[in-house]
Amino acid sequence: MNSEHEHEHRVGARRRPSPFSRIERLPPLLVALYLALVAITVMFVMLVVAYVVTRLRSGLPTGLYALPRYFSLSTIVLVVSSYTIGQAPRLYAQDNLGSLARCLGATLLLGAIFAGLQVLGWRELLTQGVAFQGPASSSSGQFIYLISALHVAHLLGGMLFLLALLLRVIHANRDAVRTLVFIRNPYHRRQLSLLGTYWHFIDVLWVVLFAVFLFMY
Known part of the structure; x- marks a missing residue:
């Protein structure tokens, strides 16, 4: 009995998944995205701390x-x-590529509007006498330009990926066969998920930065 119990215990131990098995099963693109988000977070935390100090x-x-x-x-x-x-x-789950294209297009347009409003915000800072460099510049004012500009740069990176995906959706929506192939391709579903995760991250990041500026400016 003891030998049988030990044998079952060894078999169970072999079948028990490793704590790293779930990480190993993650798609490489998802792992790369998570690592990028961690790196971006660390960079902005350091910049915000430097700004506050x-x-x-x-x-x-x-x-x-x-x-x-x-x-x-x-x-x-x-x-x-x-x-x-x-x-x-x-919309992707509903196989509605037409509405999906409009959804992605609207998001792209809103991203462009956000970037334009940021530029107008920098011009407003200049009218207040807060210059990025020169005699009228200040260290804390320079951080506002730097932090917001870096955020816009990361948003533009997401917009490029969004534009590429939007063009694929528009191309696939022109033909029923291409639509079927696009919808059944799990790689496209993963791309859409990665884009959504990155975009929400950029959104939350700016809300946090805006709150810091609001209370510390």
Whole structure:
């Protein structure tokens, strides 16, 4: 009996999945995305900490300047874009490539509007006397330009991926056979999921950055 019990125990131990087995089963693109998100998070945390420390050391009271209203408008636009991209998986599951294309197109347009509003926000900073460089520049003001510009750069990277996927959807929607092949391809479903994850991350990241600027500017 003991030998049989030990044999079953060894068999069970062999069948017990390794704690790393789930990680090993993750698609390489998903692993790469997670690593990229971790790296982006670390970079922005370091920048925000540097901004807050510099702002506190400046001795200037908060609320000395009004945060550009275009930053507030861009925040609303980006939140709406996160909602539109969130509808994409449902439309894909319904095999509705026409609506999926409009959904991705709307998200792309909202992303472009966000970037444009950010540029207008930088111009508003200049009118307040907050320059990126030169005699009128300040260390804390430079951080606002740097942090928001880096965020826009990461958003533009997502927009390029979004544009490529949108073109594939439009191409597939022109023919019934191509539509069927596109819908049944799990790689496209994974691409859409990765895009949604990245876009939501960029959205949440900006909301956090905006909150920091709002209370520390």
